[in-house]
Amino acid sequence: MKRVKHLIFWLVVIGIILLLFSSHVIAEDMFRQQRQALVDVIKYDVLRTRDFLNQEALDDRVLDALRKVPRHEFVPDDQRPYAYQNRPLPIGYGQTISQPYIVAVMTDLLKLKKNDRTLEIGTGSGYQAAILAELADSVYSIEIVEPLAKQAATNLKRAGYDAVHTRTGDGYYGWEEAAPFDGIVVTAVASHIPPPLIKQLKPGGRMIIPVGAPFMTQYLVLVSKDTDEKVTTRQILPVSFVPLTGKH
């Protein structure tokens, strides 16, 4: 009798462990499916905005990164159920995490290569840095709001992006020791483009800046420095709206 009880006890324990383990697997699987669905939504949106982006589709590597990075690890617990909806989410301290479609477009516009060096101003929750880390070898990210910076460092570590260099502080002067960069993302709102950042951009490098109020990206500014160090900007409307009097 005692042995039977013992057996039942162990069976229950193993059952619980299996359940816990499988629930984790099931959850992971569910998140993976949601990420895939999100990528499909983004692909569709990109197709609709191809005229503005000057391309039919985003780079497969960018889409792969979106499929891989667990966005739910980068949002507050109460926002997790919405982590894979194509919408901006609040992350506390009056900051938001951009809409995944905007993140995808911004990342794609940087045209990153594997051994590129990238800088992000405004780490936020760390999601954009994680996406960059999937595409380029070195990622540097600066956040000025202390608690956010700490949270982002934890998020990145937990999701396995230990290689991302993070720093708490003022991003205006970029990251001098690691400069120059092939790509720079400025997610923190600035009244103007900091001249030191333009300086830290490599010839041929690109910088991307979303412009707008919280929860509302109005347009993207792509700053390019050509090989002669001539700097130009491109203003990109991230939706498929045909302005002026154009036909639909």
Next chain:
Amino acid sequence: MMKPRLSMLAAVAIISASALAYEVLLMRLFSIIQWHHFAYMMISMALLGYGVSGVFLALNRDRLAPLFPVAIMTNMLLFSLSVPACFLLAQQIPFNPAEILWTPVQLLYLCGIYLILALPFFFAANVVGLSLYQYKNQVSSIYASDLFGAGLGSVGVIFLLFILFPEQILTVLTLSGILAALLVSSYTFRASKHWTTVSLIIALAVIFIPTEWMTLKVSPYKSLNQLLHVPGTKIIDRYSSPLGSISIVKSELTPLRHAPGLSLNAATEPPEQLAVFTDADNMSAITRYDGNPETLGYLDQTTSALPYHLKQLTGILILGAGTGSDILQADYHAIKHIDAVELNPLVIDLIQRKYAAFAGDIYFGAPINIHIGEARGYLASSDKTYDLINLSLLDAFGASAAGLYSMAENYLYTEQAIEEYLHHVSPDGYLSITRWIKIPPRDEPKLLATVINALKKTGVREPGRQIIMIRGWQTSTLIVKNGALSADEISRLKQFCDERSFDPVYYPGISEGEVNRFNIQQQPYLYQAAAALLGDNSPAFIDAYKFNIEPATDDKPYLFHFFKWRTLPEILPLLRSGGSFLLESGYLLLIAALLQAILASLLLIALPLWLCKAKLGIEADSKNHLHMPVYFFCLGLAFLFIEIAFIQKFILVLHHPLYAIAVMLSTFLLSAGAGSYFSTHLSHSPEKYAFMLPIAAIALLSTGYSLGFEVIAGFLLKTGHLSRYLYSIILIMPLGFCMGMPFPMALAKISQTTPALIPWAWGINGCASVISAILATLIAMQFGFTVLIFLAVALYGVAAWCFPE
């Protein structure tokens, strides 16, 4: 016949004054903790508390009438308590308008705020409604005190906002409500001492309540709160004014570096700055200036610096001087004489006194003359001319870009305003206007269309020969020259743009190849707009454009109203993929507010009419049950239509929007109060159609004023400042006086035939007023103020036809 005592009338006036002050105050409070447009929506819905009160009283009148003293005192005390309590409760609701598209629960939050804020108005309306019913034979006195009170409240709250912080005024309103209760308990009813004791206890509690309860809970997404998360930042000063609550923020560790529109080629950064926030948003900066112009080099790297490079300028005028960046820019270019105009005296005071040393005494001595006032008012009273008149970025980027200003009147950017500016530009001088870049472009083409029309009206045959426009990635500057542009100016313009990586948008003789080189847009939208608007097909272009870019005029002063219904179907599917900024939401929110108000009013008016006819006291065969609601509804609509239209028209003459609104509104209400008081004489007249008299007078006066407004304005503008106000008051008084009569006259009639309907009529009038305020703005945006006035006259006509029998 029961007559209300003077104490009773005074108490009604106090409650009305407090309720109106509360309405204005809520608008201020919500503009600080949230955003202006949602504030408008919440408060217009909350005012439906008046409508609810009408229905509540209509259904419970017989139960409440015997308890009149208790009922009225209870409502006064409840009003007092709910004034702070409801606001504090409402600000606890985590409503975030920006998330409304994504999170449906936000709509629930919004409804919660409506319900909570409606309570104080419900209690205040109960006080007036109950009194109207109680003193049925003296309705005109009660209504007169209601209007008198409202008139005093409208001026009083502006005065209070100068001396107290908005959250402190909540306490003042509570105390005034208690004062009203004490007045009636001691003098009108000589009630038991308990009432006095309770009132005094509440008053003491309110005075000594811990102040942290009254702290404003500002949305975390407002830029002030976002900046405060940066280490080393703190608010070092706070000021209150009816034009906005101002916070000064010092950042000790990280420099602010506020320099919007800076060229990509700029190498210098701004000196130390203090941030100035208006209503926790709209950041501008006070810049440290040590007298060395070299430190201001960054100001020469913006599009607005262009006019200084076209030729040597001597005397210039800066409209909207604010915290002084345009003045510093002029100083950098060694301008010998600067006149600057700023509306908000508080901002001037900051730079002139408190932070004078920090700002390098820029508002003192030569070359600057600073004037407090409104831009057009200043120009109307001056015959000076300038080499340059400059208007730069008077609104903050965030609000401007999100379409939130659409319903705000703005007399700075209308055809008539441009004509006025050009009139003060010396021959070969410039008018320069800098705006934020928007994609797709909206205000820039609209401004361009407005400028071109203004030039044509002043007799310029080829406006294209006098216009220059350039753009960076963030801002654009439009320059209108008083004369044809020379080849030398054009070559200087090209050099200016080349050195700073700005793109020319338009100059006489421009070619398409030059317009999209540095800041590349999908298409050179602005160049295309300029070419089209200057060409022969301008009307067709404006018509086909997806946003409303029809020139703004003084009759339709809505530069920021870009919404076109035709474009809506195209935008709707884009909302969830991030296209909400295309929506120009200000206008749609106004429509949403109107729909809500209509729906709620239907519930409050039509439903009771249908379900509880008998209980309301309507006799089955009476014609009154249809005529009466129509009469009071039309009155409610028409009263505010006329009031709003004339206040707006007189802003143009009186110039200062704030004082103009305060003076005109109180004149309307006080004279309407007097009219109401006088109306008993007409009501008692044996003449059956005596009610037609005031209505005919209203029609005559408002049509006359409206048609002859140019003559009136022309005359008033020539008189002095004080006499302008005086004449305006004299003009408005007879109109207000007559407008105060139709309501009490009809009530007096009803009190003889079916007094049971009085509370209901009061409720209908309340609902109509809410709808009216919103509808008036929508009509003005679409058709202009003149049409609004004629509509009001028509409504008075309908009312006359439906006068209760």
